Amino acid sequence: MDEFLQFARQLERLTGIDLTLYKRPQMERRLTALREKRGYRRFQDYFRALEEQPEILNELLDKMTINVSEFLRNPERWQALMQHLPEVAGRPLKAWSAACASGEEPYTLALLLEERGGVRYDILATDIDRAVLARAEQGYYKEHQVRSLPPAWLERYFRRDGDAYAVSSRLRRHVRFLQHNLLADPYPGPLDLIICRNVLIYFTDEAKRRVIEGFSASLAPGGILFVGSTEQFIGAERFGFSSVGPFLYRKRD
Ligand SMILES: C[S@@+](CC[C@H](N)C(=O)[O-])C[C@H]1O[C@@H](n2cnc3c(N)ncnc32)[C@H](O)[C@@H]1O
Incomplete structure (x- = not known):
């Protein structure tokens, strides 16, 4: 060896x-x-x-891996996601932001759901790296980290604290952070949405396949999987998905 x-x-x-x-x-x-x-x-x-x-x-x-993230990374893909969100009746929408790094992704989702209004939701946000999760939980971001957000949203969902922007409790109360290793720990479920972007690219093909199978098992029928650039997979049907847009897959009924 x-x-x-x-x-x-x-x-x-x-x-x-x-x-x-x-x-x-x-x-x-x-x-x-x-x-x-x-x-x-x-x-x-x-x-x-x-x-x-x-x-x-x-x-x-x-x-070990880069843990850079951004609010609203690829805005047009978030827009597409919002168009394909499953309807849930009589209960909160359950979402998992896997490999969430410093929290921009789960907070972006919370923000978009608040903007939509009338949706109850819970977001589980996980990463393997405890240090990055601690930062995510605090929810403090520098100006350059929030620059892609429209000023009206900064006003509505953040509080100025010196030179930082602090995520408001309106978003924070919907997001729960937890350490989780995608390659070893059991997956939560059943879920309506999984966001997992820019981490599968680090995994071997075999590991990526296992993670996608795990996501498929975690999603309720009609649930959506949102992946990152270069993380699309061919043969969505093989995993029980149909492809509903670039980077978006729906779990079949
Ligand atoms: C480039 S960041 C992606 C951040 C965010 N999803 C985005 O796209 O903006 C990759 C993250 O994957 C995490 N990561 C690496 N291996 C992991 C694993 N086995 N399980 C869970 N998270 C992992 C890293 O700690 C890092 O925070």
Whole structure:
């Protein structure tokens, strides 16, 4: 077994995260850079440091994948999503924002549902990275992070706090943040909507297939899956979906 694979096995035992389910070249490049930055020449020595020093492990968990996000990323796709939202009667719409990073995605959904009005909803927002979830939960964003939102929405759904914008309780009370590993933990359900963008690209084809199967099982009939750029999949039917627009899939009845 090569050195990286051995490291992957050890890290799985330590954290439950299986690096072999991520595309190797990208992951190896990223972790090699982190290892070198910390001054270790071999993965074995780096692993010993990870075991002993929580801040090195936290750095790895924080930097394994990029956790950049944006409010209303690709506005036309959000518009399409709003047109295809399933109707639910007599209960709140149940949504899951998976791999939500710093929270822009679940808050965008809450904002759009508030703008629509007359919808009750609960949003579960998850990520593997506790540090990024803590930021999401606080809901503080810098000006450049909210620049894609119209001023009227900033006024309505944020509070100015010094040079930051704080998400109002009107949105926050609908969003619950939880740590969740898409490659290891059980999936919630039944759900009406799953948003999962810009994380499947990091996974191997086999891992991506398993995640999509999991999403399909989690969605109620008629539920919608919203994926990111380069994450569309062919053969939607195979997973029990029909494709209803670019980046949108509906769970078949
Ligand atoms: C590029 S961000 C995507 C943020 C947001 N969904 C968006 O598109 O703007 C990728 C996120 O995936 C998370 N991630 C990576 N592996 C994961 C896993 N196995 N389970 C859950 N989240 C994971 C990272 O922590 C990171 O926050």
